[in-house]
Amino acid sequence: MDKNINKLEKLNRTKSYQDNQLISAVAQMETLPQKLFEIAVGAINPTGDANENRIVEIRRSLVESFLPKTGEIKNYQLEEVMRKLVKESVFSFETYTPTGRKKSITIAPISYIEVEENGDFIKLEFTDKILPLLTDLKRDYTRLNVQDIGNLSNTSNISIYKFLMKSYNKYENYKNKGSRTRGQLKEILNPEIYLDDLKRLTNTLGMYAKFSDFERRVLATAVDDINRSTNLDITYTKERIGRRIGKIVFHIRDKANLEINDLQNSGDDPKEITSRQEFAILFGSQILPFEMTQNEDALFELVPVLNRYKAFIEKYDALELTTHLMYVKKHMSGNPKNLNNYLITALQNYEQMITGNNQVRNQSQRKTTKRRLIQKETLPNWAKEGYVVPQMSKEESEALVRKEKELKEKLARFSVTNKLKKGEPLSEREIADIKKYGFDVDELVKEK
Structure with a gap:
């Protein structure tokens, strides 16, 4: 057997990588042929080139494990699945030409399947057009769990699962890079899709004129299947466009990822943030643009800064923080690219300066017990706890x-x-x- 052919013998933790155009494509194929395709993609080496991944071999028992358990007819079923995958199965998706015109693309995924009598492996060859969508990881791609796909009951459920995993992958990518705000990450975990696009994705466009029928036969059953068969925990809400349901918003949670669930379950109230003493002192220093106080995402991003200020006040006092922020405002040149990082760094520098001054003062006063009186000043109203920031009209x-x-x-x-x-x-x-x-x-x- 050719040593250059990639083999797949176990599905445990096997991942497949697919271009997002393919993730959003309509799988015009029956359930078992699609599962065979997804298993074959799992055999691809994600770091290899297209030629290296053109032909793959998967253990026959893996494919048979997803066939209905009907005894002796299993061999016939396997041959039927392979025939349909080569002759009848395609992916269809829409894109745009350089001049902006919409175009439809249909791709056959597999060109050749070979099964040796009593052999342990099935050999498959991918078509030239599908390979770039499976091997070029420089493009936008989604990582999928092949075992999860194998557990799902039909093609529509697989398509919705892949659509949701595209958002899940985006969340993980942006979270690790730190290039998205808390609000933006939460938005990614709550992807929305127009009803017509969802019907196109599940190959039910033109069917189920009543939304209740589509929900009962397609949407709700897919969510139940995904929750039962994969690591995701999905809910959804319906949004109206005019008088009819026109959009579905999915809400992604993960049974094993507490960070995602904490983010989804968070119910932070912006009013609680703006009522904090630390916020009042920061707002009174005139460092914050007024528009920022009206933006929920910006307020949530301020929480780590406010927590640092709270610890500072407990160690020193509110007047010391007020003095520090007045100094920061006076010496700011323009608007920092990242205001939160700027404020945290400024506070760290100020704390280091205070620590250094205290050390010098302690050394000079080591021989005397006389204490210097500190004149207490009255805090302005905006620096007092419970102060409410004026709201826009x-x-x-x-x-x-x-x-x-x-x-x-x-x-x-x-x-x-x-x-x-x-x-x-x-x-x-x-x-x-x-x-x-x-x-x-x-x-x-x-x-x-």
Whole structure:
């Protein structure tokens, strides 16, 4: 047997890597052929090139373990599954041309399957078009648990599981890089999808005119199956667009990942943050932009800073923190790129200075017991515990929201236009922006 052929003999902890275009593709195949494909992908070496991964071998018993237990007919079933995978199974997805026109792509995943009589392995060969979506990890890809896929009962459930794992992978990636805020990470763990897109993903578009029928036969059964068969713990909420249910928001938890569950379960109230004494002192120093006090994500990001201030006050006093922040405000040049890190570093430097001064003072006073009186000053109202930050008026708040929406639309338009003119593929977010803002793709391409 060729030593260069990748073999898969055990599914325990086996992972597969697939391009996000393939994750979002419609699997136009029956359940068992799709499971055979997913197992074959698990045999790919994620660090190897396309040629190295063109042909894989998987132990026959792994495939048979996912077939219905019907005794003697098992061999016939195996042959039928392989025939359907080669001749009838495809993935379909949509993308955009360099000029911005939508195009549909259909790819056959497997070109060749070989089974030797009484042999232990099944040999499969991937098609040329599918290989880049399985081996190029420089692209956007999702890591999947092959055993979980094997445990799911049908193709629709597998498709929804892969869609959810795409968000799960994004969370892990951004969390490790530290490039997303707490609010943004929480948003990633609560992915939303339009109902029509969900029906397209599950290959049920044009079916189940009543949402209640789709929910009962597809959505609810998929969630139950995923919760029962995988490590994920999924719930969902329904959102209306007009008079009908138009969007589903999934909520991802992990039975073994406490960080995710803590983030999902957190019910922090922004009012609790703004009512803290440390926040009042920081706000009174005029270091915080007023807009930041109205942004929930920004407030949540401030919590580590406020906790450091709380410890500082317990060690020294509130007046000492007030003095420090007044000094910081006076010597700030412009707006720091990361205000939270800037404030923490400034406090660390100030504490080191206090410690150094105390050491010098203690040495000079070692021979005397005379204590120097410290004149106590009265804290201003905004530095006292329980002080409430003034809130924006309704008109000011609505104006700020309108301005934010306008800026988001301008940024989305610029991003889509720039990529279309360069002939670069659009990201999923940019495709969603086209739908959300109703951009005319042809007009964007013509713009100067």
